[in-house]
Amino acid sequence: MISVRDVSITYKTTFEKAPPSFRKSVVRMGRGSRNIRLVEAVRNVSFEVYPGQTLGLIGRNGAGKSTLVRAIAGILPPTKGEIETRGRMGTLLALGVGFNREISGRDNVILGGLANGYTRDEIEAKYQEIADWSELGDFLEMPMRTYSSGMFGRLAFSVAVHLDPDILLVDEALSAGDAAFREKAQAKMENVAKNAGAMVLVSHGLGIVREMCDYVVWLEQGEVMMAGDPTDVIIAYEENQGVTETTITREDI
Amino acid sequence: MAAGTSTPDVAGAPSDPFGGVSTISKPYRAGVPPLVPYFKELWARRQFAREMARSTMRASYADTLLGRVWDLLNPVFTGMIFYLLVAVISGGLKEADFFAWLMSGLFVFTFVSTAMTDGVKSIVQAGGIILNTPFPKALLPLSNIWIELQRFLLSMIILFGICLWAGITPSVAWFVAIPWIVIITLFAIGCSMMMACAQVYFRDAGQLIPYILRLWLYACPILWLPMKETQFLTYTNPLYCVILGFDEIIIKGQVPSLATTGAALAWTLAVFIFGVWVFMSRERDFAIRI
Ligand SMILES: Nc1ncnc2c1ncn2[C@@H]1O[C@H](COP(=O)(O)OP(=O)(O)OP(=O)(O)O)[C@@H](O)[C@H]1O
Numbered sequence: 012m013i014s015v016r017d018v019s020i021t022y023k024t025t026f027e028k029a030p031p032s033f034r035k036s037v038v039r040m041g042r043g044s045r046n047i048r049l050v051e052a053v054r055n056v057s058f059e060v061y062p063g064q065t066l067g068l069i070g071r072n073g074a075g076k077s078t079l080v081r082a083i084a085g086i087l088p089p090t091k092g093e094i095e096t097r098g099r100m101g102t103l104l105a106l107g108v109g110f111n112r113e114i115s116g117r118d119n120v121i122l123g124g125l126a127n128g129y130t131r132d133e134i135e136a137k138y139q140e141i142a143d144w145s146e147l148g149d150f151l152e153m154p155m156r157t158y159s160s161g162m163f164g165r166l167a168f169s170v171a172v173h174l175d176p177d178i179l180l181v182d183e184a185l186s187a188g189d190a191a192f193r194e195k196a197q198a199k200m201e202n203v204a205k206n207a208g209a210m211v212l213v214s215h216g217l218g219i220v221r222e223m224c225d226y227v228v229w230l231e232q233g234e235v236m237m238a239g240d241p242t243d244v245i246i247a248y249e250e251n252q253g254v255t256e257t258t259i260t261r262e263d264i
Numbered sequence: 265m266a267a268g269t270s271t272p273d274v275a276g277a278p279s280d281p282f283g284g285v286s287t288i289s290k291p292y293r294a295g296v297p298p299l300v301p302y303f304k305e306l307w308a309r310r311q312f313a314r315e316m317a318r319s320t321m322r323a324s325y326a327d328t329l330l331g332r333v334w335d336l337l338n339p340v341f342t343g344m345i346f347y348l349l350v351a352v353i354s355g356g357l358k359e360a361d362f363f364a365w366l367m368s369g370l371f372v373f374t375f376v377s378t379a380m381t382d383g384v385k386s387i388v389q390a391g392g393i394i395l396n397t398p399f400p401k402a403l404l405p406l407s408n409i410w411i412e413l414q415r416f417l418l419s420m421i422i423l424f425g426i427c428l429w430a431g432i433t434p435s436v437a438w439f440v441a442i443p444w445i446v447i448i449t450l451f452a453i454g455c456s457m458m459m460a461c462a463q464v465y466f467r468d469a470g471q472l473i474p475y476i477l478r479l480w481l482y483a484c485p486i487l488w489l490p491m492k493e494t495q496f497l498t499y500t501n502p503l504y505c506v507i508l509g510f511d512e513i514i515i516k517g518q519v520p521s522l523a524t525t526g527a528a529l530a531w532t533l534a535v536f537i538f539g540v541w542v543f544m545s546r547e548r549d550f551a552i553r554i
């Protein structure tokens with residue numbers, strides 16, 4: 012179960028529009044101020060996801076979807092509000108594995124599992140299944156810098172779904188996959204969702220969102236623009252975006 | 265979930281804040297997370313720190329011909345260069361046991377200084393990991409320390425060789441080196457966590473470090489022997505007694521004096537506790553500042 016109650020998240024980032032000039036730096040130092048920019052990525056968002064349900068998060072680039080998912084995963088603390096989760100988390104954030112691009116896929120799988128709190132034995136036991144499902148074959152022994160983005164996605168997805176999560180967070184993981192992989196991944200996600208898991212799916216592929224989700228939240232500049240039945244929200248979103256229902260938006264590109 | 269964000273709210277539920285049964289994530293306030301669950305979590309993931317260290321090390325030597333032999337060669341080369349420097353400055357080669365003195369101090373200093381230079385990078389350059397995986401961030405500087413400790417222990421083999429060559433006879437007091445290495449390691453952990461945290465808030469820290477380290481090297485009894493003029497450094501330089509004690513054990517074959525041991529212990533505990541405290545009380549804030 013995931014419960015997001017009135018959550019706002021603000022990034023504090025040091026950011027310079029132009030490369031810092033020497034004079035500006037001295038002036039700034041004199042004032043004792045540093046250039047901290049606040050980015051309000053998520054504002055007053057609330058929703059609940061119950062076991063067996065799948066929530067879709069849609070919105071334009073930079074709307075705050077990834078930020079919200081990171082907060083649910085417990086990575087970013089909310090600036091305001093609170094988030095409650097029950098169950099073991101499986102996170103599949105954009106490029107979730109890939110600790111070290113210099114080491115092999117296999118080592119990355121183990122490292123990723125250990126970071127997520129699984130024991131070595133648990134991961135070793137699952138490894139064969141993960142490897143087979145990803146269909147990467149010999150590439151698993153190669154450094155991850157030699158992987159294509161789709162191969163990256165395959166491995167990340169395979170790890171996330173095979174570690175038996177109660178809550179599955181999927182952010183943009185399918186975008187680089189080929190048709191065969193996407194079909195397989197969708198079946199797998201439906202399976203996880205059926206096994207009483209709660210799932211949050213972030214995707215620009217509106218087709219898959221409509222098919223899989225019970226409930227859709229549309230974020231716009233960090234705020235909930237609309238929430239409710241997938242078909243209604245997606246139609247409104249498409250109209251807002253100025254694209255009408257075409258095969259292009261239906262197929263995940 | 266991130267440490268301290270989360271309090272198990274089901275009575276009797278396993279308190280595994282990172283993968284666990286029930287967690288509530290609340291706004292960040294500067295403050296130390298509950299210590300027992302935090303350290304439990306950290307301990308549970310010690311394998312991760314080790315694996316991380318192993319893969320970092322493997323990656324850093326990936327394309328070199330000599331691979332891990334560099335772990336042995338690096339300290340030897342550095343030692344010889346400093347020995348030459350001292351010989352040039354003082355106008356003549358010094359005795360063999362001065363070389364041993366220089367090397368033993370230098371090895372300790374290198375442990376601490378690499379802990380700081382790697383520590384500075386450990387959080388800020390970890391970027392992707394921190395934004396995509398919930399885990400206790402302390403594992404990142406700790407995995408660096410694990411690498412440095414291994415290198416330090418390897419350099420002890422060289423030091424042993426140098427001692428034999430310099431005519432220093434092995435002594436029973438050398439066993440005291442074992443608890444002393446624990447002290448050095450705690451000191452390094454404290455420094456590394458302090459720098460890791462400092463870099464998140466002030467990106468200037470990384471620029472300053474090389475100068476601080478060089479100055480610090482000159483302020484330690486490594487390139488020179490303690491004399492009257494340097495006495496003021498004994499208790500004001502945090503690393504002074506840590507290095508001096510190690511030298512006394514290895515070179516003189518003595519158990520360090522009470523004053524030296526006391527000062528080394530006091531500074532180490534201060535540095536360790538302060539470093540771990542600032543790190544832990546701030547680590548939840550790291551993710552939104554990267
Ligand atoms: N590490 C960061 N530091 C500062 N600001 C950030 C950071 N990450 C994201 N942002 C900002 O937060 C806002 C939301 O970003 P987020 O990544 O959540 O968008 P998104 O909805 O996932 O977009 P996309 O569809 O492109 O993946 C954006 O304005 C972005 O610039």
Ligand SMILES: [Mg+2]
Binds near residue numbers: 076105182
């Ligand atoms: Mg995103």
